[in-house]
Amino acid sequence: MNLELENLSVKIDDKEILKNFNLKIKPGEIHAIMGPNGIGKSTLSKVIMGYPDYKIVAGDIKVDNKSIKDVTITERSRMGIFLVYQNPISIEGVKSSEVLKSSYDSCSKTPKNLYEFITNVEGIAHELEMNKNMLHRDFNVGFSGGERKKNEILWLLLLKPKFIILDELDSGLDVDSLKTVTDALNKYLKENKETSVLIITHYTRILDYIKPKYVHMVKEGHISVSGDFSLAKLIEKYGYNQSFDIKGDKICE
Numbered sequence: 001m002n003l004e005l006e007n008l009s010v011k012i013d014d015k016e017i018l019k020n021f022n023l024k025i026k027p028g029e030i031h032a033i034m035g036p037n038g039i040g041k042s043t044l045s046k047v048i049m050g051y052p053d054y055k056i057v058a059g060d061i062k063v064d065n066k067s068i069k070d071v072t073i074t075e076r077s078r079m080g081i082f083l084v085y086q087n088p089i090s091i092e093g094v095k096s097s098e099v100l101k102s103s104y105d106s107c108s109k110t111p112k113n114l115y116e117f118i119t120n121v122e123g124i125a126h127e128l129e130m131n132k133n134m135l136h137r138d139f140n141v142g143f144s145g146g147e148r149k150k151n152e153i154l155w156l157l158l159l160k161p162k163f164i165i166l167d168e169l170d171s172g173l174d175v176d177s178l179k180t181v182t183d184a185l186n187k188y189l190k191e192n193k194e195t196s197v198l199i200i201t202h203y204t205r206i207l208d209y210i211k212p213k214y215v216h217m218v219k220e221g222h223i224s225v226s227g228d229f230s231l232a233k234l235i236e237k238y239g240y241n242q243s244f245d246i247k248g249d250k251i252c253e
C-alpha cells in the first residue's frame with residue numbers, strides 16, 4: 001500500500017498536536033518513527049486509522065493517491081490498514097474468539113466456517129506461543145501486558161493487512177516474546193512483500209528484528225530528521241536533543 005501524509009495538521013480539543021507532517025511510505029517499505037513522550041506519535045497512528053476525535057485541520061492522507069480523509073475506521077480496516085495499539089483495550093463480556101471472528105467476517109472477502117476459523121486462529125496462537133485457552137476468555141480481560149500485545153499480533157496475522165502500524169509493540173513484551181512475535185511478523189512480511197510497516201518505538205531492539213529502511217525523528221509536530229538505522233542508534237545514545245548534525249545526506253556524531 002502507498003500511504004502519503006501531506007502537510008498534515010491535527011488538533012485534539014483545540015490543541016494542535018501534528019503540524020505540517022509529511023511522510024511517504026511505499027508498498028513493502030518499513031519506516032520507523034521515534035520521538036519524545038507526548039510528541040504525537042500515537043496521535044499519528046490514530047489519525048492514520050481514522051479516529052474521529054483527532055481533527056485534521058489541514059493537509060491530507062492519501063492511499064494510492066486517493067484521499068482517505070472521509071473514509072471511516074471500519075472502511076480503513078477493510079482497505080487493509082491495521083493498528084497495533086500501544087495500550088490495547090479490553091472488552092468485558094465478549095470472548096476473544098468472538099471479537100476476532102466478527103472482525104474477520106467484516107474484513108474478509110472469503111468467509112470461513114467456524115471450524116475452519118478456529119483451526120486457523122489456533123494455528124496462529126500456537127505460532128505466537130499463546131495458550132489457546134485465551135481465545136475463550138473475555139477479550140484482553142485480565143491479560144498481562146505481553147499477552148495483550150500477542151493478542152494484537154494474532155488479530156493482525158488473521159486479517160492479513162497491507163499497512164501495519166506497530167505503536168510501541170515492544171513495550172510489555174519480554175525478550176523472548178519480542179523475538180517470537182517479530183519472527184512471526186517477518187514471516188508474514190516475507191510472504192506479503194507489498195505490505196508496508198510503520199514502527200513507532202523508543203528503542204532500537206525491535207528495529208534489530210524488523211529492519212527499517214528509514215528512521216524518522218519527530219519533534220514539534222513533524223519529522224525533523226530522517227535517516228537510516230544509524231539515526232536510531234544516535235537517538236538511543238544522545239536522546240532527542242539533537243547533539244548530532246546532518247551533513248549533506250549524512251548524519252554525523
Ligand SMILES: Nc1ncnc2c1ncn2[C@@H]1O[C@H](COP(=O)(O)OP(=O)(O)OP(=O)(O)O)[C@@H](O)[C@H]1O
Binds near residue numbers: 013035037040043086
Ligand atoms: N484524546 C485525547 N484528549 C486529549 N489530549 C490528548 C488525547 N490524545 C492525545 N492527547 C495529547 O496529545 C499529545 C500527544 O499524545 P500521544 O499519545 O500522541 O504522544 P506519544 O508521542 O505517543 O507519546 P508516548 O511516547 O508517551 O507514547 C499529548 O500531550 C496527549 O496528552
Ligand SMILES: [Mg+2]
Binds near residue numbers: 041042043086167
Ligand atoms: Mg504513544
